[in-house]
Amino acid sequence: MDVNEFRRRGHEAVERIAKYYEDLAAQGTSNASVSLPVLSTVEPGYLRQLIPSEAPEEPEKWDDIQADIESKIMPGITHWQHPSFFSFFSANSSFPGILGEMYSAMFNVIGFNWQTSPACTELETIVCDWVGKAIGLDESFLSSGKGGGIIQGSASEAIVVAIIAARQRMHDAKIAEGFSPEEAHALTAKFIAYGSTQTHSATKKGCMIANVQFRALEVDPTDFGLRGETVESAIKEDLAKGLIPIYVTATIGTTSSGATDDIPGITAACAPYNVWVNIDAAWAGSACICPEYQSVLAGTQNADSFSFNMHKWLLTNFDCSPMWVRNKTYLTNALSVTPVYLRNAMSDSGIVQDYRDWQLPLGRRFRALKAWFVIRSYGLTGLRSHIRKHIAQCRQFTDFLERDERFLIVTGPNWSLVTFQVVAPVGLDVSTNELTKKVYNAINKEGSIMVTHTVLGGKDVIRFVPGSPLTEEAHIVAAFDVVKKVTEQIIAGL
Secondary structure (H helix, E strand, O other): OOHHHHHHHHHHHHHHHHHHHHHHHHOOOOOOOOOOOOOOOOOOOOHHHOOOOOOOOOOOOHHHHHHHHHHHHHHHOOOOOOOOEOOOOOOOOOHHHHHHHHHHHHHOOOOOOHHHOHHHHHHHHHHHHHHHHHHOOOHHHOOOOOOEEEEEOOHHHHHHHHHHHHHHHHHHHHHHOOOOHHHHHHHHHHEEEEEEOOOOOHHHHHHHHHOOEEEEEOOOOOOOOOOHHHHHHHHHHHHHOOOEEEEEEEEEOOOOOOOEOOHHHHHHHHHHHOOEEEEEOOOHHHHHHOHHHHHHHOOHHHOOEEEOOHHHHOOOOOOOEEEEEOOOHHHHHHHOOOOHHHOOHHHHHOOOOOHHHHOOOOOOOOOHHHHHHHHHHHHHHHHHHHHHHHHHHHHHHHHHHHOOOOEEEEEEEEOOEEEEEEOOOOOOOOOHHHHHHHHHHHHHHHOOOEOEEEEEOOEEEEEEOOOOOOOOHHHHHHHHHHHHHHHHHHHHOO
16 A cells, blocks of 8 residues: 555545444434444354455455455444443543544654653653643642653553552562561562452452452442541451551442542551552543542542543543552652663653653553543533533433332442342342343343443442443433333333
8 A cells, every 4th residue: 555545545544434423423313324233243253254264465455455344343343432332431532532543653653762752752741741630630640740640551551550569669668677678579478459349350450460469348338439447457457467568449430330439548547558549530530620520539649649541431542541640759660671772861861751661561652642632622621511411411311210110229320320220020020130130131132222230239230321422312311211111021021
């Protein structure tokens, strides 16, 4: 493909992308020219039946490649930008974000240090400061002091990095106490980290990677948040057993219910013991761009790190997960390795930031471009409107649930997430848990909307969370109609 064909094919690709979003926006209306079910209905292994088992020896025509997007790839796509996608959490896309990805691909820099592309590093620092200020983070997390931000690929990566930094900090503290390096290394076998039963599984996985013991603590049964006194008790219990607590994940907006942990209590409990507190606000952190929701940040000024996903709810295409630390030295102590081939005058001078020392891989993408494009294109006013729109839509759906005695709200609405059960009618030989699971499975099988299921305090619940930029009031009304219709069908068939 030469530059002239690229220009032509690029125009065609943009036109196809634009049509895709037009088609998505039209779903459920009389204007829909093509049906795009939210959830892909293909069977496992479908693609192996359609694609040759060997790579082609000779170049293929682009027309044939493009045609395969429609015939082979599109059927296997679950449409995360669909206006009736109410599942998991949203994964927002936007046209400015797409254009940012295009420019990032154009430059294709591997920005492991400042020298490899100064703009890549410096824009990232600026964007992280912009976002940190916009969501109300304490100034200690900004680059003007000892802290600063980096854009990781996901909140899961941020958690792993935080655990590794916490492990290194405690290791170094033991050396400072008089232990030899060998003795301090041996003590790492006693390191233990905490989350809750509602903490994202990334914390447990991060502990597996870092070879740190993990303990899931019980949450408050009324709001499903982790309490500071629970963390303090666990720390004291484990110290008495000869273990060494090093880390805890405290969450703002848990996956299952949108619960928020007791951040002030947890940071206060951890401070006397040098336990690293990482705030995982992967989903709900986006809502903090609205001043009325920044009260949930109380106590975060005493945490060690904070991260959230702009790619969930802030219109920035995956992957874009800003992470801030109050003292970047702990990251660089844990992650900095400088072989001779990476040495350069600017890095050696210490006056520039090398983000390779803040993350697991060496190479890194120019993620800041798309975030920069999105923030400038929407402005903080536009981003706040986006968040408030979905919170209002969830409130509308919750109102529908509250007015129908067949449904029981279990949690929420927390921001744009509500969980509910389908109440088993008296006289039917089925439990509420069983009926809720049947309705959940039937909703997704019906295909016009997509939701997810979880368990809270032994209760099977359905999660409903609007987040697509394309979702309008009509989609919320239609979604509740689907829930009612499916519920009626399931009960009638029992």
